Amino acid sequence: MEKIFYPVDKERMEELLGSPWLEIEETTRQVRDIIREVSESGDQALYNYTARFDGVKLDNLKVGDGEIKTAYQEIDSSLLRAIKKAVKKIAAYHQKQLQQSWFNYDQGGMTGQLINPLERVGLYIPGGRAAYPSTVLMTALPARLAGVKEIVAVSPANKEGKIPAPTLVAMGEAGVDEIYKIGGAQAVAALACGTETIKKVDKIAGPGNIYVTLAKKFLYGMVDIDMLAGPSEVLILADGTASSRFIAADLLSQAEHDPLARSILITTEQRLIEETEKELEKQLSVLSRKDIAGASLQDRGLLIRVENLEVGMELVNRFAPEHLE
C-alpha cells in the first residue's frame, strides 16, 4: 500500500485527487458494440454474450417460480431471518424519503410538483465474484415504496446457470416482479432497449463493474439511470482511539469487491498505520478472496498520515468517498 504523509507529500496527494475518473476509450468501444448487438439481435445476443462472458449456456433468460422456491429451501433459516429483518429496516429508512406532490395557488395561478412513480424499473444486481442480496434490498425496496408497478432485476448467472440462492431470496422478499439471469453491458442494453423476452424499462438502478457503468452512461438519455457508480471505495478517518483490527477488516470489506476498489485510511497516528498494516497482512492471509483484496490494496490502497483531524477532514471532503467511517 502506498503511504503518504500529508502535507509533506502534497504533490503526490494532488495527483491522486486529480486523477481522472476513468481512462476508458477501448472499453467504451467494446461496450458500444455490445449495446448495438443487443439492440439488433435481442435475446440471441444475450444468450451469446452470456456463453462468452459468463461461461454458461442458458436455456432460459427468465428465472422461473420453481427456481425461487428452490432458493428458499437452499438457504439457512438464520439467513432468511436476517434478510427479513433487513427488509424491515431498509424499508423504514426509505419510507422517510418519499416525496409528496404539492400545489400552490398564491401566485395568480397554480404552480406545483406532481410526484408519480415510474411504471417499470430495472435493477442491476452484480454477481460473478460474490452474491449481493443487500444490493437487491437497497435498490428494490425504494422502488416498491415509491409505487413502481413493475420491478425487474438482472444478475449474471454462475457456471451452473443460476443466480445465487441468497440473491434470489432477497429478490423474493423485496417484491421483485421479474428476474433475468444476465449481467454485464448486455444486461443493461436489454433493460434499456428491450428484447423479445425483456420489456424495456424507464430507469436502471444499481452498481456494477466498469462495463455495466459505461453501458449505463452510454444509454443515459434513452433511459434514466440512478448514477454512475465507480469501483467500490472506503475511507476511514481515525484518531488514536481506533482499533486497527476493525480498520483492517473494514478496508478489506471493500478491497475484496474488485481489484479496482480503493481502500484508504487517514489518521493522525503513525502507530495506527503500522498496526493496520500488520492486521491487514494477518486478515488477508485467511480471506477466501485474498487475491482480489490483495491486488486492490497493493495497487490502489492508501495509508495517509495527517498532522491533525481538520486536515484529514479536508481530504475526506476532496475524496468524497462512497463509504466513509
Add this chain to the structure above:
Amino acid sequence: MEKIFYPVDKERMEELLGSPWLEIEETTRQVRDIIREVSESGDQALYNYTARFDGVKLDNLKVGDGEIKTAYQEIDSSLLRAIKKAVKKIAAYHQKQLQQSWFNYDQGGMTGQLINPLERVGLYIPGGRAAYPSTVLMTALPARLAGVKEIVAVSPANKEGKIPAPTLVAMGEAGVDEIYKIGGAQAVAALACGTETIKKVDKIAGPGNIYVTLAKKFLYGMVDIDMLAGPSEVLILADGTASSRFIAADLLSQAEHDPLARSILITTEQRLIEETEKELEKQLSVLSRKDIAGASLQDRGLLIRVENLEVGMELVNRFAPEHLE
C-alpha cells in the same frame, strides 16, 4: 408539418415514438476532441474555439463589473421590472422544493440524510440564436436558495464579444458570482476540468445545443450534471374549445429555438388542425426568426388527430414532452 390520424397511422406513430434519442457518433468524436483540447490547453483553447465557433476574438473570458453595469443601463426599465418580478415568483416556487436533513434513532443506531449545498456550480446559459434570461433565473435561483457558495455562469458571446444585456441583468438579479463569455462543448469542458482562469465546478446545470448536451454526457462522472436536455419540445393537447391562434403561437415559441425543436398538436378536432395550420402560416410570416421556426415545423412538426382525449393522453404519456399544454 406531418399529419397523423391515430390509431389509423399507428405504425408511423410507433416509428416516431420509438426513434432513438440521438444519432451522434461523429458529433461525439468532435466533442471529445474539444474536451481533450480544453483539458490540455486551458484558456488558450477557449480563446481559439470562441474565435472559430462564435466568430469573435475575445480579450477576456470573464465579464467585468463594468459590463454588467452597462447592461443595466441598456435595458428598458419595464424589462428590469419584469425580471425582478420573475425572480420573486421563481424563488417562491423553488423555496418549496428545499429538502431538509433528517435523523432517526429508532433502529438501534442513527440513520438519516444530511442535505448540504454544493460548493460551486456552473450554469450553462444558451446564447447565439437568442437571449435566455429566463434560463438564468430558473437555474441560478434554485442554486442560490440551496445555499451554493459559488455560482458560475457561462454563455456564448455575440459577434461584438458581449453577452446580451437582458441575460447579464438576469445574472445580476439572480446573484451569479462569476460570468464567462464562452459557450458550446468548450465551456462545459472548462467548467468540468478547470482552466487557468476558471476554477472547476462540482455540478453543471442548464440546457444547450447538441454539443453542450454531449459534452455534459461525456463529462458526467467527473462532474455531476442536472440532466441531458434534448432539443426543445412542446406538445399541446386540445379539445374543440381551444383557440388556434394561441396554439399556433405556443407551437412557434419552441419551434423558433432550434431547427431540431419538435412542436406537436394532438387534438380530437379536424377543424382545429386546419385552423392551426392557417394560423401557423400567418404568424410565421411575421416572425423575426421564421427561418429556424419554419425549418423546425417543416421537418419535425406533428399535427395528430385522435379519436378521443383518452387516446390523446396515452400519446402524451408516451411522448413525455418537455413542455405540455
